[in-house]
Amino acid sequence: MHFELSERGQDYLARVKAFMRDHIEPIEADFWRDVQALNPDGNWRNWQHPPVLEALKAKAKAQDLWNLWMPDAELGAGLSIAEYAHIAEQTGRSLMAPTVFNCNAPDTGNMEVLWRYGSETQKAQWLTPLLAGEIRSVFCMTEPEVASSDATNMQATAIVEGDEIVLNGRKWWSSGIGDPHCKIAIFMAHTPNAEASRHGQHSMVLVPLDTPGVEVQRMLPVFGDFDAPHGHGEVTFTDVRVPVANFIGGPGQGFSIAQGRLGPGRIHHCMRCIGAAEKALELMIDRGLARTAFGKPLLNLGGNRERIAEARIAIDQARLLTLYAAWKMDAVGTFAAMTEISAIKVVAPNVLQMVVDMAIQLHGGAGVSRDTPLTAFFAQARSLRLADGPDEVHKGVIAKIEIAKRDFKS
Template structure:
């Protein structure tokens, strides 16, 4: 295996790095000032997207820095997962960058679902405007009333009735639901009659957000921040009826699609975590060398030099493991890289959380102020990612189960 980036990967990475430096960094303060002023607390109906976003998106698209995540040379950059990984890392340095390059979650995962499993009609209606950055999308899976770490607990239903499918259920932590550009949701629910085994009883259904019976109940703050203008919401579906043709891949295909969706997306998340950790380390070093206490630079006090070394080691280890997972995903697919994908989902957010925590400590009060550095937001990112797409414990359990199976211990012998 060879993790040396290809020439085209290097070229895209350098161009993305330069774009962030020259066009995004100078306006980040303007973006956050506007976004916070337009947040209006939890009243998502009044949220507005800073105009600078569309200006940056138009510039990025004109420069060919668009849909870099999609392994299709006609619709995206045509990069493999391994080639895109270093680029995703660069976008992790800035919270704005992924959207500017149309490489932002949950849209990337939803676009991949439509690209790989959608019908031609579904692609024409929803994938095309998503790829153009004209609309945004939502993924509705997690539920408030059950332990969603076990997706078979899901209570929401998608029942086929003739040419329609009827949806009922409650979802929450539906990211992006407050964005005024959000037009479509992928709703995952049980379709009990779809199959005989528990992994073929779920479906993914495309639901336009203006469909009768779809109600956004509230926005959910993360550590007190509503993450406007995108947000994370609780959404109720009451007797929502959409055409049967809105089911992606057919009834009972939900789990299979979910596995395909989550593989590349987890690589993207983890590489962005590594980029954020690099940014936090950079902030920590500059703070430590430019501020003094007790006659010494802060970096020379309280074991801070050792923390820098530990951060360097941890970040590089996480990067190598993530690149290995990306390589294996390209070579063997999601099922062949299950251990590695689960491993990075544990490692990368934990590394980011530790590095950011040390950086916050060295910054003092400025470290917890979201208006002064990105550290508070990076911490929230790390902590929530340890729950999103499955908590740490679920991924560790999967890794253990695979290790036991390699040695002949079947699932039936687990206690």
């Protein structure tokens, strides 16, 4: 086991760091002020991106800093999961960098689904423009009427009628659906089959968002912020009809596809959390050195030095655990690394939440404003403790695997 990067990985990481230093960091604060000015409320129909985003994407693509997450060297960087993890950490320091490099969720996960499980027709129609950054996508799974921590509770249906699939259901927290470039949804729903297992009765279906019966009802604010122009929508599907060819991998394959989708994505999320935690720690130290109270730098008051030490320990522990999970996925596959994947999904967002909370406290009033990225990082951390499975579900997975090692069935 080793975490050293190949020469190719080192080159990509160095160039990502340079691009972020030279092109993203100098303009990011202004970029988010422009976002707020262009998108002042939850009316997603009028949302738009500042023009500089497309210019930065073009620069990144021209420098071959594009689709860095993609393990296929013909379609992206061709890096291993462990190598890309280091890049994800760097992009996590910025709220806009993942989009600039076409490495943003949920598109990376959706592209991976199409790349691994999509038909050639599906790839040509949807994967190609997603890889080019011409369109965006959304994953519609969570539902408001049920406890979505147990995905088998899903009430939305995908029923085959002749050569069509009829879709009905209500989804929410459909992240990215407010983006003006969002064109395609992956809709996960129940496809009843009395002969199939409990986890063999759900399907993923490609649904163009302009299909009759698809209606975005509203955008949901996260701690009062609509996250424009990305957004998290509540969407209804009423007698939506699409061709049977829009099944991904076939009916009943939803859960097996989801496991393949979520493994690498959780590495990406967790390493971005670690990058955000590093940025928060840097902001905390800078603030503590620049401000004085009661005749001393803030860092010398109230146990702040101990908090910095605690943050450093926690971040490094989280990074090592996540890199180990990434290495194990590369070495033996996703299913052999289920304990580690679940562990990092608990650890990394909690570490980010802890470090950001410390940084907010040291910033005082500025910490809860939009003058720093801290509030956005906090929302990211707290949301990720629910997204892709809440903490409790992942702890349950870990416990089940550990108990099974003792030949006890649970």
